[in-house]
Each structure stands twice: as structure tokens, then as C-alpha cells.
Amino acid sequence: MFPAAFDYRAPASLQEALSILKERGDDAKVMAGGQSLIPLLKLRFARPELVVDIGRLPSMNNVMRRGGHTAIGALVRHVDVENSKELASSAPMMVEAARWISDPLVRNRGTLAGSVCHADPAGDWGSVMLAFGAEIVARSLSGERVLRADEFFEGPFATVLKPDEVVTEVRIPLANGRAGGAYLKLERKVGDFATVAVAVQVQLEGEKVSRAGIGLTAVGPRNIKATDAERSLMGQEPTDRVIAEAARLAAEAAEPKDDVRGSAAYKKDVVRVFVQRGLKTAIGRAREVKS
Amino acid sequence: MATQTHMHGRIGESIKRKEDGRFIRGKGNYLDDIELPGMLHMAILRSPHAHARIKSVDTAAASGMPGVIAVVTGELMAQHKLAWMPTLSYDTQAVLATDKVRFQGQEVAAVIADTKYQAEDARDAIVVEYDVLPAVTSPQQAKEAGATLIRDDKENQKDNHIYHWEAGDQATTQAAFAKADKVVRLHTFYPRCHPAPLETCGCIADVNGATGKATVYMTSQAPHAIRTVFALVTGLPEQNIRVISPDIGGGFGNKVPVYPGYVVATAASLLIGRPVKWVEDRSENLISTGFARDFHMTGDLALDKNGKMLALRVHLDSDNGAFFADAQPTKFKAGLFHIVTGSYDIPTAHVTADGYYTNKAPGGVAYRCSFRVTEASYLIERLVSNAAIELGMDQAELRMKNFIQPEQFPYRSATGWVYDSGDYPKAMNVALEQLGYAELRKDVGARRQKGEVTGIGVASFTEVVGAGHGADFDILGLRMFDSAELRVHPTGKALLRMGTKSQGQGHETTFAQIVTEELGIPAADVAVEEGDTDTAPYGLGTYASRSTPVAGAATAMVARKLREKARTIAAHLLEAAEEDLEWDTGRFYVKGSPDKAKTIQEIAFAAYTNVPEGMEAGLEGVHYYDPPNMTYPFGTYAVVVDVDKGTGQVKVRRVVAVDDCGVRINPMIVEGQIHGGLAEGYGIAFMQLITFDAEGNCIGSNFMDYLLPTAWETPQFELGETVTPSPHHPLGAKGVGESPTVGSPAAYVNAVIDALSPYGVTNIDMPVTSDKVWAALRAAGVTE
Structure with missing residues (x-):
């Protein structure tokens, strides 16, 4: 497996990188760690004319x-x-x-x-x-x-x-007050892309939810923000019923497809299960934070 | 002599593997490490379609690209009568397609260039026009009326049926079913998977135009058989063909067949006059080389009301792909599948099998398995566990009740096998005790009360390995004996050459230990060589757990021959009568005078310096061993699983594996084999799947889609053993490499089905993925 031929540039400064892209950006791919791009190059799925390797740029690793x-x-x-x-x-x-x-x-x-x-x-x-x-x-x-x-x-x-x-x-x-989060992922093996994954981040004011963020992985054409589910939590005391409703709304926001990892119905249900579990974990963690 | 000399490396000692030094240091010599002067590189163009007629192949652009020496098409191969080749199952297979492509990934053309990079670039420039035809992707489709005919190249082939095969007795089986109180049926699909060795397949063909000698370096598990097949296919005289299998990075059956790439590379080297290297990439290996399983099986088990088994009836439809290229003994069209009565004393059985062509890759190989014994073991062990559920009996108890008893050996099975030895109740008891089965059963009950989904699976497999007796076992007529040649040097060091070929099994250690046991030369002093057909004696190779049962026996026998010559020399040196000498591993001494002795090293030196009058000098010999029977390893595996009700994920909590492979030569190597096989069994049960969409596109063509277990997924294994020697093997050994892949898939799946049995679930086909388990749970109304 060899990639199709391409030009390679490794600029020494951000300014140089931006100049190269100004000139040839339409035909170029920017590479940092290369862990997504290189497999695509190797399989010849990606055939850029130019690879701009920004991996050596100074002071961007903090x-x-x-x-x-x-x-x-x-x-x-x-x-x-x-x-x-x-x-x-x-x-x-x-x-x-x-x-x-x-x-x-x-x-x-x-x-x-x-x-x-x-x-x-x-x-x-x-x-x-x-x-x-x-x-x-x-x-x-x-x-x-x-x-x-x-x-x-x-x-x-x-x-x-x-x-x-x-x-x-x-x-x-930065969080304002007591915050907690959880990331839950279902994968078929280590190193696999997610079948479903869910990111949950909540903030509490007193016993009520003051901010909720829910992101969904691998259940749509892009990472999905479960906006209705987030809204349903706002200002609420996170009871089991409130959490279950948020989980249901998050599952509704998912737009998965049937594939080798499972049916759309399966993935939607795992979103529900994970949001439910994730919210409970995140809220538990937020409660542990000393205000 | 009161005490025995300590001899490092005798049978039963877990000495470290002699070969590991070079592997650990990165000093192995694999095919792709070999560079020859003037060597060219080959890349193969493969079909994107599962079934299509080739309208045209345009090589003009590719031929003109930098570094390109030649572009080889099916038409060119046909001019040399090499467009087709025979398979190991008396069918034909396209080397490079001329008329149609019959599976996705089939070889269409090849580019030979100075570098691999240039070869791949030029391959992309070949233009092939296809007329796409409907694809047949299952035996069910293959046998439909009006199904597209796949093998229109064969004159008398009017449909997609390949073979019908039967074993056992239909009439007595029918009669027994008529009297049964209970019939338990299981329909299950053992899906296609792939051995996926770490090193892919490849070769370097080096045909010398001046001498006519063809040296072919090849990743082959069976170099001698390959040499003969090459001679038959190419017409080259066999003495001019030398096949060298260097270090091999895993085989698992995948490296038994002859692949089109080998033939094209050899033909190209012959025509161009330079060495040609071809090494597959991962996707090529997964989509085009020998797959495994793909059996659709229906089993009916007849029992009386007390759970005594009366009869077994099995039908299977085999999906053989586009060419019938299974690597298996000639007599048996469905391999050794008729071992399907397993560990049970079932009075009568009837097995029928039909093979079908489909638009999928050919070459059903025994993936870490003795010719389809894996499918057989899976079916009977799943069926017995389901019978226990249906009868409301404990699965271990039902097995105990029906085991062939120790005193019944040698036991003739209903399908004609003669089991050599076994003690199934003992292995079961050791396993149950080690697991703490009775306590765990109670614990499972208590957990279920709390709403947990958990279960225990048991499987008590019997294998049939060590093919095999020449009258019954051959591949293309070549009888399945194997060989060992032992040469003891004047300084008492030895060289052992064998017809087998290790792919990681540890032959350089295990077989040296047999020489240690039989001839008293320390294992460290015995070099083991395999894989070069110009130097090693002829043998059928390493697969089907046959190396220790066959070539290991040959090693013991040749060592014994040399020991008898050594006795004569010792008698001469000691001026004693031969019958007055006693053997104490490593030396002969005079009965009653233990100090009057000659070591094997002294004797070896004398063999070259001071032999008795009339004796030939030297201490070497060869033995070709034709095993009188197969060996029958067995064991009981038990698995505990917990199921996540929310996601359907299965967590394997415990695995207890009790193996009886007869006498263990190097217990550490045996345990390593078992660990590896249990991990592969886990992969097969839960992860590994080669599947196809409706158009015949292969899903599973890389390691992102074809999932192999890593250390992360692999459960912890708890091993146990019993030892029931084989009565006919010179060392009592039976072979072990494949037992865990044969026995464990059913144990894993039985555990999942046991966990789900309270909800009425009786089957989930492998791989048991979380989405399938989730669907079964939700269908039963279980949710989180």
C-alpha cells in the first residue's frame, strides 16, 4: 500500500504555513499528527497535491x-x-x-x-x-x-x-461553580471508531441544573448537539424522571444509519442509555465539587 | 548407575523456545526480508466486482509507465496454458481471469516493475471494462431456480451445486428418531471468517534461465506438497523446483493453498529471467485468500425422556466460493465434519452435506482446525446445551449422562471414526471443580433474582487430528505421512530435518525435545530445520494439528533407529554383548556395572572414527511415519459471562479450559498454544466476520472492519489438564494447537445463550455482537 504521489512542505513558522496555504490551499491538506490523513493517503482515498506538515511549528503544544x-x-x-x-x-x-x-x-x-x-x-x-x-x-x-x-x-x-x-x-x-462531565463510548474493539458515544457536561446551581451540554458521536452526518435534551434539563432538579426525559430527547436528536455496527434503532437506544448513565455520573461528579 | 543423568529438555520440561532468541531480537528471516540481486516487484490488479464479464483489458498506459517491465494479463497466461490451475479439491481456479470475474478481489492482471511503488502506480493505470452480472452470495441464493450460473467455464456444470456428501446411516437414524421422546433442533450459521495471519502471503520466484532451476521462496505451510503441485501445473521437472519456506509469521491454514500470485510470479520470473517478489497487502489477504467456515447447519438431536441421546441428524450447506479450492483430504468433501457426534455415545447418526459455488473468494481452509472439525464441534456442543435448556436439565449433567465412557475406547462412532482414547467425565469434573460450578450456579440464580443477565456455558469437545493414515488420507493423491531425518555429528550434536513447517508453533524446541528424550542429546544441541525442499525429507506440512502426531512420531522413530545403531557401537566400544547393555537416557552401560558406560556423544564420535567391522560409518537416518489412526484430543471448557442490559455488551468474566492432548512434550508451549487458540476462539465467537453485501462486496477487507481481538478484549484464561495418552502414538501425544479454537466458540456462545435463556432466547449466530444481544433482550421486553 503506497499513497499516490504528492508534494510535501514542512514550514518552520506559522507565517510560512499560512503563506503556503494562501497560495495553494485549495489543493493542500494540512497535517498535524497524521493519524487520520496518513491512512487515507495510504489507501489512496485522499489524493492531495500538497501535504503541509505543521507538526514542527513552534509553541503550539501547550x-x-x-x-x-x-x-x-x-x-x-x-x-x-x-x-x-x-x-x-x-x-x-x-x-x-x-x-x-x-x-x-x-x-x-x-x-x-x-x-x-x-x-x-x-x-x-x-x-x-x-x-x-x-x-x-x-x-x-x-x-x-x-x-x-x-x-x-x-x-x-x-x-x-x-x-x-x-x-x-x-x-x-471554564466552569462557573460545580460542574461535572462524562464520556461514554461503545466500541467493538479497542481502536475502533465509536458505534455510539456520548459526551455530557453539566453545571449545578444549588440542586438545579444551570448548564447542560450533550454531544453525540457517530449517530449522524456530524457530531450532534442534543439541544432539546439540554434545554429540558435547564433549571430543573435532575430527578430520574427528568434525566429519563432528557435521554429520550437526546435519542430523538440522533440520526443514525443501519450499518455493520448495528441498526439505527440500536444506536438510538444506546444514545438513550448512555445519556441517562452519563447524566447520572456527571451530576454525581458535580455534586462532589466543593463550591 | 543409581541416578539418572540430568538431561536438559526432556519430554515434560518447559524449556524456553529455542527460536525465540532471533524473533525477539528482530533477527527472524521472513519472506519480505529476502532481497535478491536484480529482483523485480509484482502488484496484482483485482476485480472490483463480485461477478462480471470482462469486455476488455487495456494495458497500454500501464506498460509505458516508469519502471514497468511487463504487464501480465489472463490472455498472456492463456498463451502459456497457465490461465487456469488445479485446486486442492479437484476443481479448477482462474490464475488471471480471462472470461469472467467471479468474486470481488479476483486476480485480473499483474504488473512487474523495478519497485513495488512503480508496480502499484502502473496497476492503477490498467483499464478494464466489465459487464456486471448478478452476484450470488449464499448457498440459499445459489440453489434458487434460475440462479445465475457462476461456473459457465465448466462444460458439465449446469447449476451452482458442487457436491453432495453423506456419512452414517439414514435408515437406522430415521428409526431412532421415530421412537424419540424429544427432538431438539438447532439451525445455525457458522459465518465466514478469515485466519488473518500477521504476515500476509507472498513469494519470490527466481527462475535461473541457465540452469532451469526454479527457486521459490514462499510463505507456505506445506512446501513439499507445493513443489509437487508446481511440477504438475508448470510441467517443470520436480528436481528443478526448490521451494523454501523461510520464517513464517502465522499461518492458521491460510498458507496451505496455492494462490494465483505464486503462479504469476513464477511465470513472470521464467519469462523475464529475473527474480520476482510478490507480497500481498492486508486487504488482498483478507479478500482473496483462503477463508474459513461459511457453513449453514441444521442439527436434530433425538433423546429419550431421561435425556439419553438416541440419534443425531445433520444437514449442512457449504458456501465454497467461486472455485472449489478447499484444502482437505480428497475422500472427504466436507472435511472431517462427520466427527459431529462429538464426545457422546450416540448410537446412530446421519450427516448430509451439499457444497455450492457463490461469488465469494474460494479456498475454504481449516482455520486453526482439522478440516471442518470446528464447525462440527460447534454444532454438537450448541445443540447439547440447547437440549439441556429444553429438557430443563443441567448442561453439565446432560453431557455426563451421554459421554462415551473411558472403558468404551477404542470407540467406533456412528459415522465411522475410531476414537483412540479418552476420559471425558474426568476432564469435565476437573473443569467444573476448577470453575466452582455448583457455587457459581447458585450465584447466577441469585444475580438473576436481582435482574442481572448472567450465565455459564460449557463445551466438551472431541477433536480428530493428525491426518492421517495413508489409505484414508491424501491430498491430490499424496498420502498424508510425514517424515524426520536425524543426523548426529561426530561431536554428538545433531541436525533434525522434517517435512513439516513451523509458523510459530515452536517446532525447533518441541522436536528437539523428542530427540533429547529418545537419544539423550540435550535439546540445546539439536538444530531443527524445516521448509527447504532441497534439504528436508518429503512431508505434507503443518496444519490440522498434525505435526506432533505425525512428524513428532517420525522423530521418535528415527531417534529410536539411531539408538539401536548406537547400542551396537556401544557394545563394540565396551566389549560387551548388546543384550547386556542398559539404556539410561544419554548413555549405554553394562548391566550391573554402571561405571562401564559410553555416552551418546562418545558413541557418535565412534560412529565416525571407530565402528565395528562391517558397519557403515555415520549416525543418521530417516523415518517416514504413516500413522495407524488419527488422534482424538478432547477437553471441557467453561465460560461465565455478564450481559449489559442497556447496550447488549457481553463481558466474559471467566474462562476455564481443561485440555487433554495426551502427553505434553513442552507444557509451556502447549499452554501458549491454548492461550492463543482461546483468544482466537473469543474473536470468532464475538468479533471476526467476513460478510458481503447484496452486490457481493466484501465487508471485512481491512482490520477496521475485520475485528481481531487485542490484549484489551481478550479475557483471562485459567487452564487445567488431564493426560490420557494416545495408545498408538510412540510418545502418547495427540496434538493441541487447534483444540482451543475448536472447543471454545461453543463455550462462549453457550454462556451467552444460558444468560438469555430465562427470556426464551435459544440462538444467536456468531459473531455474538452487542447489537444482536440487544435485539434479543428488547424482543423479550428487557430494557434499562
Whole structure:
């Protein structure tokens, strides 16, 4: 298995990368960790004329708290998220989700931002971004755009990014008060894409839900934000009945298809089961946070 | 002599594997490690369609691409009468398609180029026009009236039926069913899966134009048989063909057949005059090479009201793909499937089998299995557990009640097998005790009260391995003996060459240990060589758990021959009568005078320096062993599972595996084999599936879709053993590599069905995936 021939550039600075993309962005693919792109190249499913390897760009591999959010640089790898003390304290659900991504080999190379840009509807990070209400920062020679996660994903492998743009960081808002999350994933084996996965992130004020984010993986043309389910929780005390109703609404938001991983009905029901379990776990975790 | 010399590596010692040093250090020598001067590379163009007529093949653009030496088409092969080749089951198979393509992934053309990269680029530039035909993807479709005829190349083939085959006695079976109190039926599909060895298949063909010698390096489990087949196919004189199987990275049956790529590469090397390497990629291996199983089985078990088995009736439809290329003994069209009465004393049985062509890859191989014994064992063990559920009996008790008893051996089964030895109740008892079955049953009851979904599965398999006696077992007429040649050097070190070929089984250690046991040469001093047909004695190869039963026996026998010559030399050296000498592993001594002794090393030196008058010098010999019977390993496996009601996920909590493979030569290697097979059994039961859509597109053509278990999925295994030696094998050994793949799938599935039995579920076909379990739970009204 060999890829079709392509040009390769490894710019030394962000400025250089953006210049290359300005010129040849339409025919280029940006590569960070390469864990999605290289398999596609190898199978000749992707045949870009140019691969722009941003893997050597300096100072984009940090996780830092800044203002009201935690900023994750474009070259932060899944394994870095897994091991991040900063995220373990500010957004522990990120750490839980990172452990579900593929296998250690992929996590050692692949990047969070690269995965978000790849926009695979079965990708895990998309749902996590939706559940947190994250922001994605894109740069081009024309300037910087800050994009909301729920506006970022357009469809399978499609985002609002322009051909001359590079994502430089992802921003996870800091929780206000007691927050908790959970990432649940059903996979057929380690390293497999999700059959279904669910990201849940909630915030409590007193005993009531003050914010709820629910992202669904692999049950539609893109990662899905279960908006009705989120709304149904707002201002409510999360009783079993309220949670069951939210889970039902989340399952309704899912648009899965029959495939080798199971029927659409199966996947919808697993969404229901996972949202129910995830909400209970997340609320339990939020309650444990000292306010 | 009061004490025995300590001899490192005798039978029963778990010495470390001699071959592992080079493998662990990355110093193995696999096919793709071999580079020859001037070597070219081959890439194969494969059919995107399951069934289509070829209108045209345009190679013009490809031929002009950089580095391309030749583009080979079916038409070109036909000019050399090599467009078709014989299969191991007396059918024909296309080497490169000339008329139609009959499965997705079939070989259509090949590019030979300076580099592999260039070959693949040029392959993409070949333009083939197809007229797509309807695809037949199951035996059910294949036998429909008006089904598309797949094999229109065969003159007398008017439908898609390949063979009908029967065993047992129809009349007595019918009579027994008429008197039965209870008949339990199970219809189950053992789906297609693939052996998927870590190293894919490939070859390097190196035909020397000056000498006419064809040296073919090949990932083959059966190099000698391949040499003969090559001679028959190509017409090359057999002494001019040398097949070398280097280190092999797993085979599991996948590397027994002859594949079109081997023939094309050899023909190309012959025509071009340079070595040609061809190595499959993963997808090519999964879509085009020997698959396994694909049996649609219906079993009826007749019992009396007390649970005593009266008769068994089985029908199976076999999906053989586009060419009947099963690798199996000639006499048996459905392999050894008629071992299906298993471990039970069933008075009469009748087995019928029909094989069908479909638009799927050919080459049903015994995937870690002795020619379809896996399917047979699965059917009977699932059927017996279902019978227990239907009768309201405990599944272990029903088995106990019907086991062939130890005193019944040798036991003639209703389908004609003569089981050599066994103690099934003992293996069952050891397993149940190790599991704590009685306590666990209570625990399962208590958990179910709380709404948990949990169960225990048991399977008590009997295998039939070690093919086999020459009068009954042959492949293309080649009798299934095997061989060992032992040469002891003057310094007492030895070289053992065999007709088998290890693919990871540890032959270099196990067979050295047989020499240690029989001749007293430490295992470290015995080099074992296999796989080079110019140096090794002829043998049928390694598959069907036959190496220890057949070639292992040959090794013992040749060592014994040498020991007798050694006795004569020792008598000469000690100036004693031969009958006055006693053998104490590693030395002969004079009865009553243990200090008057000669070691095997001293004797070996004398064999080259000081032999008795009239004796030939040297200490070497060869033995061709024709086994008098098959061996019948057996065991009981027990599995405990917990089912997630919300998602249908099955978690295997425990696996207890008690194996009886007769005498264990290297227990560590045996346990390693069992671990590997239990992991593969898990994969087959829960994960591994090669399936096809309605157009005949293969789903499962890469490791994202064809799921092999990793360490993460694989459960923990608890092993146990009993030892019932084979009475006819010189060492009492039976073979073990395949027992766990044969026995465990039924144990895993039985556990799931036991867990779901309170809800009326009686069957889920493999792989038992979470969505199928979920569907069964929801259909029974169980939810979270």
C-alpha cells in the first residue's frame, strides 16, 4: 500500500504555513499528527497535491488557563490531554474522553485540533467540543476568527474552515461553580471508531441544573448537539424522571444509519442509555465539587 | 548407575523456545526480508466486482509507465496454458481471469516493475471494462431456480451445486428418531471468517534461465506438497523446483493453498529471467485468500425422556466460493465434519452435506482446525446445551449422562471414526471443580433474582487430528505421512530435518525435545530445520494439528533407529554383548556395572572414527511415519459471562479450559498454544466476520472492519489438564494447537445463550455482537 504521489512542505513558522496555504490551499491538506490523513493517503482515498506538515511549528503544544477558558494548542496530542494536570482540574471529562480515543499508538501522535478539523462524525472530540461549548480559533494571512463549536461542523469531514486557514488553538470555557462531565463510548474493539458515544457536561446551581451540554458521536452526518435534551434539563432538579426525559430527547436528536455496527434503532437506544448513565455520573461528579 | 543423568529438555520440561532468541531480537528471516540481486516487484490488479464479464483489458498506459517491465494479463497466461490451475479439491481456479470475474478481489492482471511503488502506480493505470452480472452470495441464493450460473467455464456444470456428501446411516437414524421422546433442533450459521495471519502471503520466484532451476521462496505451510503441485501445473521437472519456506509469521491454514500470485510470479520470473517478489497487502489477504467456515447447519438431536441421546441428524450447506479450492483430504468433501457426534455415545447418526459455488473468494481452509472439525464441534456442543435448556436439565449433567465412557475406547462412532482414547467425565469434573460450578450456579440464580443477565456455558469437545493414515488420507493423491531425518555429528550434536513447517508453533524446541528424550542429546544441541525442499525429507506440512502426531512420531522413530545403531557401537566400544547393555537416557552401560558406560556423544564420535567391522560409518537416518489412526484430543471448557442490559455488551468474566492432548512434550508451549487458540476462539465467537453485501462486496477487507481481538478484549484464561495418552502414538501425544479454537466458540456462545435463556432466547449466530444481544433482550421486553 503506497499513497499516490504528492508534494510535501514542512514550514518552520506559522507565517510560512499560512503563506503556503494562501497560495495553494485549495489543493493542500494540512497535517498535524497524521493519524487520520496518513491512512487515507495510504489507501489512496485522499489524493492531495500538497501535504503541509505543521507538526514542527513552534509553541503550539501547550495547555494553559487564560482568562475564562483553557486554551489547547493545535499540536497538543491526545496523550497530552490524557496526562494534562490542568485539564484534569479544569475539564476532567476531556481526560476521560482522551482515554477512549483509538489506541496508545494513535494517541501518542494524533492531535486534538487535527481531529476536530478532520470532522469525522464518528470522531470523539467533536462531541466533547459541543458538550463544553468550546471555541475554535482559526488563522489565515487575513487574520483570526474565533468559531463556536456548534457552528463549526458542517457535515461529514466538512467544517467552516477556509482552505487558507489553520486552526491554532481550541478553547474550553471554564466552569462557573460545580460542574461535572462524562464520556461514554461503545466500541467493538479497542481502536475502533465509536458505534455510539456520548459526551455530557453539566453545571449545578444549588440542586438545579444551570448548564447542560450533550454531544453525540457517530449517530449522524456530524457530531450532534442534543439541544432539546439540554434545554429540558435547564433549571430543573435532575430527578430520574427528568434525566429519563432528557435521554429520550437526546435519542430523538440522533440520526443514525443501519450499518455493520448495528441498526439505527440500536444506536438510538444506546444514545438513550448512555445519556441517562452519563447524566447520572456527571451530576454525581458535580455534586462532589466543593463550591 | 543409581541416578539418572540430568538431561536438559526432556519430554515434560518447559524449556524456553529455542527460536525465540532471533524473533525477539528482530533477527527472524521472513519472506519480505529476502532481497535478491536484480529482483523485480509484482502488484496484482483485482476485480472490483463480485461477478462480471470482462469486455476488455487495456494495458497500454500501464506498460509505458516508469519502471514497468511487463504487464501480465489472463490472455498472456492463456498463451502459456497457465490461465487456469488445479485446486486442492479437484476443481479448477482462474490464475488471471480471462472470461469472467467471479468474486470481488479476483486476480485480473499483474504488473512487474523495478519497485513495488512503480508496480502499484502502473496497476492503477490498467483499464478494464466489465459487464456486471448478478452476484450470488449464499448457498440459499445459489440453489434458487434460475440462479445465475457462476461456473459457465465448466462444460458439465449446469447449476451452482458442487457436491453432495453423506456419512452414517439414514435408515437406522430415521428409526431412532421415530421412537424419540424429544427432538431438539438447532439451525445455525457458522459465518465466514478469515485466519488473518500477521504476515500476509507472498513469494519470490527466481527462475535461473541457465540452469532451469526454479527457486521459490514462499510463505507456505506445506512446501513439499507445493513443489509437487508446481511440477504438475508448470510441467517443470520436480528436481528443478526448490521451494523454501523461510520464517513464517502465522499461518492458521491460510498458507496451505496455492494462490494465483505464486503462479504469476513464477511465470513472470521464467519469462523475464529475473527474480520476482510478490507480497500481498492486508486487504488482498483478507479478500482473496483462503477463508474459513461459511457453513449453514441444521442439527436434530433425538433423546429419550431421561435425556439419553438416541440419534443425531445433520444437514449442512457449504458456501465454497467461486472455485472449489478447499484444502482437505480428497475422500472427504466436507472435511472431517462427520466427527459431529462429538464426545457422546450416540448410537446412530446421519450427516448430509451439499457444497455450492457463490461469488465469494474460494479456498475454504481449516482455520486453526482439522478440516471442518470446528464447525462440527460447534454444532454438537450448541445443540447439547440447547437440549439441556429444553429438557430443563443441567448442561453439565446432560453431557455426563451421554459421554462415551473411558472403558468404551477404542470407540467406533456412528459415522465411522475410531476414537483412540479418552476420559471425558474426568476432564469435565476437573473443569467444573476448577470453575466452582455448583457455587457459581447458585450465584447466577441469585444475580438473576436481582435482574442481572448472567450465565455459564460449557463445551466438551472431541477433536480428530493428525491426518492421517495413508489409505484414508491424501491430498491430490499424496498420502498424508510425514517424515524426520536425524543426523548426529561426530561431536554428538545433531541436525533434525522434517517435512513439516513451523509458523510459530515452536517446532525447533518441541522436536528437539523428542530427540533429547529418545537419544539423550540435550535439546540445546539439536538444530531443527524445516521448509527447504532441497534439504528436508518429503512431508505434507503443518496444519490440522498434525505435526506432533505425525512428524513428532517420525522423530521418535528415527531417534529410536539411531539408538539401536548406537547400542551396537556401544557394545563394540565396551566389549560387551548388546543384550547386556542398559539404556539410561544419554548413555549405554553394562548391566550391573554402571561405571562401564559410553555416552551418546562418545558413541557418535565412534560412529565416525571407530565402528565395528562391517558397519557403515555415520549416525543418521530417516523415518517416514504413516500413522495407524488419527488422534482424538478432547477437553471441557467453561465460560461465565455478564450481559449489559442497556447496550447488549457481553463481558466474559471467566474462562476455564481443561485440555487433554495426551502427553505434553513442552507444557509451556502447549499452554501458549491454548492461550492463543482461546483468544482466537473469543474473536470468532464475538468479533471476526467476513460478510458481503447484496452486490457481493466484501465487508471485512481491512482490520477496521475485520475485528481481531487485542490484549484489551481478550479475557483471562485459567487452564487445567488431564493426560490420557494416545495408545498408538510412540510418545502418547495427540496434538493441541487447534483444540482451543475448536472447543471454545461453543463455550462462549453457550454462556451467552444460558444468560438469555430465562427470556426464551435459544440462538444467536456468531459473531455474538452487542447489537444482536440487544435485539434479543428488547424482543423479550428487557430494557434499562
